[in-house]
Amino acid sequence: MKPRDDKKIDEIYKATLRLVKQKGLAGITMNEIAKEAKIATGTLYIYFKNKNELINALFMVCRNRSAAVYFKNYDASMPFKAGLKIIWRNLLNYRVKKFEEAVFVDQCFHSPFITETTRELTKKLFAPLFSLMESGKKQKLIKNTDTLLLLTFMAGSINETVKYAHYSNKKLSKEVVEQMFHMCWDGLKA
Amino acid sequence: MKPRDDKKIDEIYKATLRLVKQKGLAGITMNEIAKEAKIATGTLYIYFKNKNELINALFMVCRNRSAAVYFKNYDASMPFKAGLKIIWRNLLNYRVKKFEEAVFVDQCFHSPFITETTRELTKKLFAPLFSLMESGKKQKLIKNTDTLLLLTFMAGSINETVKYAHYSNKKLSKEVVEQMFHMCWDGLKA
Amino acid sequence: MKPRDDKKIDEIYKATLRLVKQKGLAGITMNEIAKEAKIATGTLYIYFKNKNELINALFMVCRNRSAAVYFKNYDASMPFKAGLKIIWRNLLNYRVKKFEEAVFVDQCFHSPFITETTRELTKKLFAPLFSLMESGKKQKLIKNTDTLLLLTFMAGSINETVKYAHYSNKKLSKEVVEQMFHMCWDGLKA
Amino acid sequence: MKPRDDKKIDEIYKATLRLVKQKGLAGITMNEIAKEAKIATGTLYIYFKNKNELINALFMVCRNRSAAVYFKNYDASMPFKAGLKIIWRNLLNYRVKKFEEAVFVDQCFHSPFITETTRELTKKLFAPLFSLMESGKKQKLIKNTDTLLLLTFMAGSINETVKYAHYSNKKLSKEVVEQMFHMCWDGLKA
DNA sequence: AATGAATGAGTGTTCATTCAT
DNA sequence: GATGAATGAACACTCATTCAT
Numbered sequence: 001m002k003p004r005d006d007k008k009i010d011e012i013y014k015a016t017l018r019l020v021k022q023k024g025l026a027g028i029t030m031n032e033i034a035k036e037a038k039i040a041t042g043t044l045y046i047y048f049k050n051k052n053e054l055i056n057a058l059f060m061v062c063r064n065r066s067a068a069v070y071f072k073n074y075d076a077s078m079p080f081k082a083g084l085k086i087i088w089r090n091l092l093n094y095r096v097k098k099f100e101e102a103v104f105v106d107q108c109f110h111s112p113f114i115t116e117t118t119r120e121l122t123k124k125l126f127a128p129l130f131s132l133m134e135s136g137k138k139q140k141l142i143k144n145t146d147t148l149l150l151l152t153f154m155a156g157s158i159n160e161t162v163k164y165a166h167y168s169n170k171k172l173s174k175e176v177v178e179q180m181f182h183m184c185w186d187g188l189k190a
Numbered sequence: 191m192k193p194r195d196d197k198k199i200d201e202i203y204k205a206t207l208r209l210v211k212q213k214g215l216a217g218i219t220m221n222e223i224a225k226e227a228k229i230a231t232g233t234l235y236i237y238f239k240n241k242n243e244l245i246n247a248l249f250m251v252c253r254n255r256s257a258a259v260y261f262k263n264y265d266a267s268m269p270f271k272a273g274l275k276i277i278w279r280n281l282l283n284y285r286v287k288k289f290e291e292a293v294f295v296d297q298c299f300h301s302p303f304i305t306e307t308t309r310e311l312t313k314k315l316f317a318p319l320f321s322l323m324e325s326g327k328k329q330k331l332i333k334n335t336d337t338l339l340l341l342t343f344m345a346g347s348i349n350e351t352v353k354y355a356h357y358s359n360k361k362l363s364k365e366v367v368e369q370m371f372h373m374c375w376d377g378l379k380a
Numbered sequence: 381m382k383p384r385d386d387k388k389i390d391e392i393y394k395a396t397l398r399l400v401k402q403k404g405l406a407g408i409t410m411n412e413i414a415k416e417a418k419i420a421t422g423t424l425y426i427y428f429k430n431k432n433e434l435i436n437a438l439f440m441v442c443r444n445r446s447a448a449v450y451f452k453n454y455d456a457s458m459p460f461k462a463g464l465k466i467i468w469r470n471l472l473n474y475r476v477k478k479f480e481e482a483v484f485v486d487q488c489f490h491s492p493f494i495t496e497t498t499r500e501l502t503k504k505l506f507a508p509l510f511s512l513m514e515s516g517k518k519q520k521l522i523k524n525t526d527t528l529l530l531l532t533f534m535a536g537s538i539n540e541t542v543k544y545a546h547y548s549n550k551k552l553s554k555e556v557v558e559q560m561f562h563m564c565w566d567g568l569k570a
Numbered sequence: 571m572k573p574r575d576d577k578k579i580d581e582i583y584k585a586t587l588r589l590v591k592q593k594g595l596a597g598i599t600m601n602e603i604a605k606e607a608k609i610a611t612g613t614l615y616i617y618f619k620n621k622n623e624l625i626n627a628l629f630m631v632c633r634n635r636s637a638a639v640y641f642k643n644y645d646a647s648m649p650f651k652a653g654l655k656i657i658w659r660n661l662l663n664y665r666v667k668k669f670e671e672a673v674f675v676d677q678c679f680h681s682p683f684i685t686e687t688t689r690e691l692t693k694k695l696f697a698p699l700f701s702l703m704e705s706g707k708k709q710k711l712i713k714n715t716d717t718l719l720l721l722t723f724m725a726g727s728i729n730e731t732v733k734y735a736h737y738s739n740k741k742l743s744k745e746v747v748e749q750m751f752h753m754c755w756d757g758l759k760a
Numbered sequence: 761a762a763t764g765a766a767t768g769a770g771t772g773t774t775c776a777t778t779c780a781t
Numbered sequence: 782g783a784t785g786a787a788t789g790a791a792c793a794c795t796c797a798t799t800c801a802t
Contacts, residue, residue, distance in 0.1 A: 002765045002801050024301035026216040030793060040767045045794065103300055110210070110293055112217035145369045148354060153373050156350025157343045164342040179335045183343050187377030195782090220776055230784040232778080241776065382780050382786045404681040406596040410772055420788045425773065483680055490590070490673055492597035525749045528734060533753050536730025537723045544722040559715045563723050567757030575761085600797055610763040612799080621797065 009047050011037040013058050017100040025055075025107040055113040060121065062101045067125035069094045076128070080136045081185070087129060088154065088181055095162040096172065102162070126151075142188045150188060157184055199237055201227040203248050207290040215245075215297040245303040250311065252291045257315035259284045266318070270326045271375070277319060278344065278371055285352040286362065292352070316341075332378045340378060347374055389427055391417040393438050397480040405435075405487040435493040440501065442481040447505035449474045456508070460516045461565070467509060468534065468561055475542040476552065482542070506531075522568045530568060537564055579617055581607040583628050587670040595625075595677040625683040630691065632671045637695035639664045646698070650706045651755070657699060658724065658751055665732040666742065672732070696721075712758045720758060727754055 015036035019028045030051055034041045048054035074086045095102045108114045133150050136142040142150065161180060165172050172180075205226035209218045220241055224231045238244035264276045285292045298304045323340050326332040332340065351370060355362050362370075395416035399408045410431055414421045428434035454466045475482045488494045513530050516522040522530065541560060545552050552560075585606035589598045600621055604611045618624035644656045665672045678684045703720050706712040712720065731750060735742050742750075 002763080004765070008765095021300070024216070024297075025214065026297075027302035029791080031791090041793090042768065042795075043766055046765065051793065107214075107216075107297070107300055110297060111214035143369065143373065145373070146366065148358070149351065149366065149370065150373075152350045152354040153347045153370070156346040156348070157377070158346070160342045160346025160349060161339065164338060168338070176336065176339065179333065179339065180343070183333065183335070183340075183377040186379070187347070187373040189376070219774080221774095224785095231776090232785065233783055235777070236782065382784080384786070388786095401680070404596070404677075405594065406677075407682040409770085411770090421772090422774075422789065423787055426786065431772065487594075487596075487677070487680055490677055491594035523749065523753065525753070526746065528738070529731065529746065529750065530753075532730045532734040533727045533750070536726040536728070537757070538726070540722045540726025540729060541719065544718060548718070556716065556719065559713065559719065560723070563713065563715070563720075563757040566759070567727070567753040569756070599795080601795095604764095611797090612764065613762055615798070616761065 004046075008037070008039060008043070011039070012044065012047060012054070013061060016054065016058055017104050020104045020107060021100040025104075025111050025113070052113055052115075055108065055111070056115060056118050059105065059108050059114055059118055062098075062105050063122045063125055066094050066098070066101065066105075070126075071128055074128075076131070080132070080139055080141050083132060084136065084185075084188075085181060087132065088158070088184065089177075091155070091158050092162065092172075092177065092180075095158060096165075099162065099166055102159070106159075136188075140190055143190055153187060154184055157187075195237075198227075198229065198233070201229070202234065202237060202244070203251060206244070206248055207294055210294045210297060211290045215294075215301050215303070242303055242305075245298065245301075246305060246308050249295065249298050249304055249308055252288075252295050253312045253315055256284050256288070256291065256295075260316075261318055264318075266321070270322070270329055270331050273322060274326065274375075274378075275371060277322065278348070278374065279367075281345070281348050282352065282362075282367065282370075285348060286355070289352070289356055292349070296349075326378075330380055333380055343377060344374055347377075384426070388417070388419060388423070391419070392424065392427060392434070393441060396434065396438055397484055400484045400487060401480040405484075405491050405493070432493055432495075435488065435491070436495060436498045439485065439488050439494055439498055442478075442485050443502045443505055446474050446478070446481065446485075450506075451508055454508075456511070460512070460519055460521050463512060464516065464565075464568075465561060467512065468538070468564065469557075471535070471538050472542065472552075472557065472560075475538060476545075479542065479546055482539070486539075516568075520570055523570050533567060534564055537567075575617075578607075578609065578613070581609070582614065582617060582624070583631060586624065586628055587674055590674045590677060591670045595674075595681050595683070622683055622685075625678065625681075626685060626688050629675065629678050629684055629688055632668075632675050633692045633695055636664050636668070636671065636675075640696075641698055644698075646701070650702070650709055650711050653702060654706065654755075654758075655751060657702065658728070658754060659747075661725070661728050662732065662742075662747065662750075665728060666735075669732070669736055672729070676729075706758075710760055713760055723757060724754055727757075 012033065015033050016028070019032055019036055030044055031041055033054075034044050037044075044054070048057065070087055070090045072086075072090055074083055074090070076083070078086070109119075129151060130147060133142070133147045137144055137147070137150075157180070161172075164170075202223065205223050206218070209222055209226055220234055221231055223244075224234050227234075234244070238247065260277055260280045262276075262280055264273055264280070266273070268276070299309070319341060320337060323332070323337045327334055327337070327340075347370070351362075354360075392413065395413050396408070399412055399416055410424055411421055413434075414424050417424075424434070428437065450467055450470045452466075452470055454463055454470070456463070458466070489499075509531060510527060513522070513527045517524055517527070517530075537560070541552075544550075582603065585603050586598070589602055589606055600614055601611055603624075604614050607614075614624070618627065640657055640660045642656075642660055644653055644660070646653070648656070679689070699721060700717060703712070703717045707714055707717070707720075727750070731742075734740075
């Protein structure tokens with residue numbers, strides 16, 4: 001017997017991400033995904049019930065992966081600014097290194113593929129970041145503003161900057177990254 | 191091919207924007223657009239050669255409209271911070287009021303519909319904003335960082351915040367808007 | 381404007397019947413139906429939402445048509461045997477002349493296409509035949525057996541005979557038809 | 571290719587009959603058959619070269635089985651009516667007890683699966699019934715009509731009645747069966 | 761022999777586009 | 782110009798069949 005191959009699932013995911021980056025969610029077909037993943041069309045349907053489920057599954061995988069990465073090297077007992085910088089850097093690194101995943105996730109939010117339940121599950125993943133900000137506020141280190149607004153401010157500047165860097169083919173040098181964090185921190189700090 | 195029933199063209203645009211917001215670029219068909227615009231499918235093809243051209247035309251319309259709005263009430267002779275605040279507010283207002291347009295434009299960037307030339311045309315529209323930032327840097331009012339990085343920082347926080355507010359059904363109160371600008375300014379300032 | 385063409389529906393029906401007779405319900409594809417009806421595949425879907433609805437609609441058309449034919453030249457005031465003979469002959473003629481329809485209807489009963497509601501609607505069409513048998517029983521002209529059993533007996537012999545004649549390429553001569561009715565009548569009569 | 575695991579072949583046959591009764595020949599797949607028979611898809615192809623051969627083999631099995639049953643307890647030396655009644659009853663019993671087989675065989679006649687040779691083989695099985703009728707005619711006990719017509723008349727009323735009873739969920743009581751034979755006999759007799 | 765994953769031609773269905781009215 | 786029926790290539794998905802284990 002030929003066992004089900006988990007590597008194949010990964011190939012499918014990779015193929016999908018590559019194609020979405022190239023042509024957007026709007027432009028992908030199941031046939032293309034299969035070809036890109038070097039399997040037959042039918043094989044796709046062994047691993048995923050249909051296109052919808054493939055997209056949703058990949059969406060959740062991306063979200064989970066990113067959440068896992070965000071808190072790498074982070075420890076809740078760190079001083080606030082140090083902890084924030086680590087997470088900030090993780091966020092940036094993730095979006096730079098896994099640019100395709102980031103693009104895919106962004107595209108999904110306004111697509112008919114993502115179900116409401118998938119959308120909601122995603123919120124739960126970022127709780128630790130929320131706590132960090134709350135503690136920053138308590139310590140009067142950052143502005144006493146709505147926590148989600150603070151997070152959005154931080155995320156927004158990262159996301160947009162990474163997009164800009166990617167499409168203008170500029171590498172984010174150490175200096176630029178430091179400048180970026182500097183801007184972000186100045187914006188947040190009390 | 192393009193007669194002057196501008197009302198009809200506008201209906202088509204509105205219909206498209208409404209649908210893209212609902213279902214994403216991936217999910218709309220020419221038939222749906224026609225139905226939503228209350229015209230026949232064939233009529234669509236009197237006003238636009240094909241789907242591609244419809245999307246591209248609408249993309250350019252949105253970009254032009256937004257560029258026009260960005261510099262409302264702005265005058266290059268204003269003091270830097272006052273000018274910046276006006277533009278900043280215009281940007282925010284545009285994205286809040288014309289949320290559908292913003293979503294559409296964002297979706298287009300990673301779609302097979304937008305041609306490279308359309309993509310490039312869009313850059314030219316924001317020259318005045320570029321100049322403003324340069325002047326701010328000369329006056330040592332803001333950080334001496336790559337101008338595009340500064341712009342991206344500003345735009346990113348606005349975009350993400352508006353999205354957050356929209357999807358969480360929160361209105362951006364005067365206070366919140368002031369706080370947002372405060373964060374942005376603190377981030378930029380020297 | 382090109383109006384919707386009722387002739388086309390008829391062409392589709394005819395094509396379907398022809399194909400079902402040739403290859404059975406199991407073997408038909410929408411493409412074949414379209415080709416046989418000399419229209420494009422997509423056109424099929426203007427007139428019928430999907431394969432299921434096409435089959436169901438045709439099923440009902442056949443049943444209605446047959447019900448209409450069964451009672452041609454029949455009048456409830458006729459003497460019982462005369463009336464019965466007319467209906468009997470109508471049944472026979474229908475199944476001979478519209479053999480394709482009869483085959484189609486038979487095939488449908490055990491198919492996944494026919495919905496329960498379609499199946500039930502069909503029962504209502506044969507009420508007059510039911511009344512006739514009841515009256516025959518009251519006049520003690522035919523056996524005092526369950527009416528549906530009498531009807532089934534009559535229908536069964538007709539159906540099977542027509543099939544036999546068709547597949548063995550035998551024409552049902554006047555004499556044979558008389559013999560058949562004779563057998564049927566002898567079977568029914570008290 | 572065909573090893574002797576007769577149990578497995580039997581399971582496959584049973585599974586097929588069950589499914590055909592449920593969804594018709596049109597609706598079954600090899601996968602479903604395998605699942606219903608509790609074997610792997612590939613195993614199906616060890617026992618049958620392809621779908622066609624499976625259906626044809628099952629068709630022949632059904633025909634042979636039925637032919638065997640038809641003449642149970644029958645002896646050519648019996649008086650005509652007694653012999654006929656035995657066979658008649660066997661036919662009825664078979665179609666009641668093996669309703670699934672009967673449905674399957676009926677469906678096969680108009681399917682692309684059954685080959686012409688299979689169709690022809692089937693005729694040979696009913697020779698004894700043919701002889702019986704001929705002898706009945708010689709003894710002037712039954713009508714002097716085409717023998718196949720007489721047989722068809724008999725078979726038709728049985729088939730249709732069993733279908734009717736099955737789908738209306740009525741059991742055929744001893745009385746009803748007697749009435750049915752009475753009708754059949756009256757129809758046949760000289 | 762038995763398994764069920766893998767295949768890809770073929771299915772039902774959709775949809776950008778054309779065309780007769 | 783306006784309509785919406787007609788088209789057929791292309792899509793999502795299925796399924797008879799094969800094949801590696």
